[in-house]
Amino acid sequence: MPVLFKGKKPSRRAFLKGAVAGGAGALTGGTALAAGEKVITELQPWMSESGAPVDAMPYGKPSAYEDHVKRRTVEWLTADPISSINFTPLHELDGIITPNGLAFERHHGGAADIEPGKHRLMINGLVETELVFTMDDLMRFPRENHVYFLECAANSGMEWRGSQLNGCQFTHGMIHNVMYTGVPLRLLLEEAGVKTAGKWLLAEGADSAAMTRSIPMEKAMDDCIVAFKMNGEALRPEQGYPVRLVVPGWEGNMWVKWLRRLEVGDKPWHHREETSKYTDLLANGKARRFTWEMDAKSVITNPSPQAPIKHGKGPTVITGVAWSGRGTVPRVDVTVDGGITWHKARISGPSLDKSMHRFYYEFDWDGKPLLLQSRAHDSTGYVQPTKDQLRKFRGVNSIYHNNGIQTWAVDEEGIAENVEIS
């Protein structure tokens, strides 16, 4: 039985009666039928006319009534949609799996459209035997399945200097969470035979931007995956079809898509994406480099600016997601009064290593303004900081690794807004 209404466990009848006593316009837990009332038996077209046949859609798609559920871009954010971002509509989702059609995209030369039969993955550099793999070759290695979140290092990056964007899709939507199937990277490196001097790996994409990132050998040999499936089916083109690197818990830019080359070397390469980009500029003008791990973070997805409370006061569900690049998230706290009182949220769904977690907090809204926040605690004991705590150490110059606590202000009408509180 989930915990209801700030830890109390009223009977479900109390839920209904409470709503009546609260004077809400309608019963919140369903409307009682008057004797002889026919509302439910009103004939709708779908009750009397045959629906779509089973051969109508060999590959299915959502209902037309869900057309508003989509990835969105922020036009002023980047100069060109070829090197840009769209955002996962977190406020329209629930559970922990991101459906493939709604997983955010970030690419630097457009989403490559690769013919898998012509794609090759090469391992070269400090190895005993340089190797070239076809996709069929990769399918002969042992595979593993893991659900991992992928978060762009720049997620929430526009918020360093103050609240900017009105919607969790835009403040936190550079994240997705899917089940990957692939070959442990370690097995491919062992196949080539890494030389003793080989301490670093350069991963390179086959897209027109030829994305490259340096990865320490220790991580490569630990839990990285060369993945070809997401949520059971082939990777989507914008996610690296036919093959991408999965670097669990680390910033998304390192998860090189359209993976074509793995070079083993003795030191990092210091390419563009790990020097002028994806480093964290501090207030003193120095920059942190190699800040790979994604710190614990959470956000309330409903209510939020794109998903106001429409039902008035009474029983209200608050929900959101939490994650950590260092493990699981055993605890999330929620406040509705800007941090004066914190409540332990209920986590529902699998709690998996380096995967998104779904939390809920159900309460009886009195219709007064709210200041909503969530705070993640990860399995290492790390607690998600406030934005001000982060700024004290990191300044406001960076665009990366902003995992500060998000605040939504909800007014009497249920409208939510992105705000900052001290």
Next chain:
Amino acid sequence: MPVLFKGKKPSRRAFLKGAVAGGAGALTGGTALAAGEKVITELQPWMSESGAPVDAMPYGKPSAYEDHVKRRTVEWLTADPISSINFTPLHELDGIITPNGLAFERHHGGAADIEPGKHRLMINGLVETELVFTMDDLMRFPRENHVYFLECAANSGMEWRGSQLNGCQFTHGMIHNVMYTGVPLRLLLEEAGVKTAGKWLLAEGADSAAMTRSIPMEKAMDDCIVAFKMNGEALRPEQGYPVRLVVPGWEGNMWVKWLRRLEVGDKPWHHREETSKYTDLLANGKARRFTWEMDAKSVITNPSPQAPIKHGKGPTVITGVAWSGRGTVPRVDVTVDGGITWHKARISGPSLDKSMHRFYYEFDWDGKPLLLQSRAHDSTGYVQPTKDQLRKFRGVNSIYHNNGIQTWAVDEEGIAENVEIS
């Protein structure tokens, strides 16, 4: 480290060398580059030309190179595609999540196209207060998230009298496995207040077939869910949009889609779908009724008739799925010699209650014919039976609940066929 090659753990170098020693035409673990060889640096169009912009596809879809991955129907199986089945392409999938676009469909009056604002869910019958819920009402109740398999009771039903269909998509593809988000059915029933005499529930769909099934109150109050999301997003129309019943571990026909009514009664209704259909006709002319639970079952998805071995002898990955309506599947055995020798398969991915499990068995194929089988053991100790063991007790008249062990014969060319062995 996954177990390789019948329990031995050779180094990955041994994998490569073994393939060379085995005389395969090409190195199976990748092809070594000759000095100066340029194969990997051959320019492909996707390396030099920009790909798709981020605003090209607000809701994404698979690569055009994956167009062959689709749900398929068997034309002779039913009289009309309005009351028919299509099948999940299990041989094209991996991991445990079925992507929403490929989840099999079974409906009796076509897939209803429901406008969610006009949809209502009624609870009536032996309750204190008859209630009508809008979709917005349902969103105010506490939610849960669970990954569950849904298997049609008729899955493998065409195989009772012998092997019929050449492909696991058709023999075993009436199953899918997704994460559901919804409200525990118990909470809605408690909201209405079930009277003491209320021991059964009739679930009714809003489709033109008005599907109805009787469900014992004990199950309804245990783990059933009134679900509105699958894999994070809204249910697909063919899966019951905007709301369906989830009856974990029980036959798919009971998971009433387009759920419009829940009637509480004191005995089962014995409607069409639980008398003339979805009962198991035995050899003596009597029929078993209320065979709700899905017994433990497994199938090898690769290789299989639709997915032959194309690479010749050497390292080969066998994979498949296993599930049980009674719990988890802690063990799957695989044989390549028709049951003379059984090997413990490796399970990779979350092992969740009443969810699909993914297993692998890697071995070094000598190029000789194979007789492949898999055998699931569930958490209650139940072991998947042979088809002949099933027939001894159940005869061959039924079309439901065939969970017998599947055999694929693989010839020297790697071609697989659906066969029976005694």
